[in-house]
Amino acid sequence: MYCSSYRLISKLSQWIPRPLIRWFFEETGADKICRIATDFNDFGCHWTTVLGFFDGTNVKYIEETIEGNLPESPRGTGGYSWDNIFIPKGGTKTFAEMTFEEKQRYAVTSKILTKFNQYLSHDNK
Numbered sequence: 001m002y003c004s005s006y007r008l009i010s011k012l013s014q015w016i017p018r019p020l021i022r023w024f025f026e027e028t029g030a031d032k033i034c035r036i037a038t039d040f041n042d043f044g045c046h047w048t049t050v051l052g053f054f055d056g057t058n059v060k061y062i063e064e065t066i067e068g069n070l071p072e073s074p075r076g077t078g079g080y081s082w083d084n085i086f087i088p089k090g091g092t093k094t095f096a097e098m099t100f101e102e103k104q105r106y107a108v109t110s111k112i113l114t115k116f117n118q119y120l121s122h123d124n125k
Helices: 018-028 030-040 100-104 109-121
Strands: 002-010 044-054 059-069
Touching: 018 030, 044 109, 059 109
Parallel strands: none
Antiparallel strands: 002 044, 044 059
């Protein structure tokens, strides 16, 4: 059994309990999130993806994080969720502005699945 979760955390949302961050961002909306970041002149954030699974004995977690920034306003139409308000560190485009191939340079999902595959291919009892 496994489950995955992702979250976008800005310095401005650190006071929100982690289980509520996704709800906060969805209820507030991308435009307002960017306005808040602009008003406070604080654009730093990170995107974390977690894969949790039960190995038959214990619950295990694999987590990957990518640092980035929020733009002054949402940009792009591709992707899903917060893709239009996340610019990975070292980049100039939001995930929503990137092609699939460009986004894969930053994608944490492939890193998590590689680690999960490594776990499964080793004797982890």
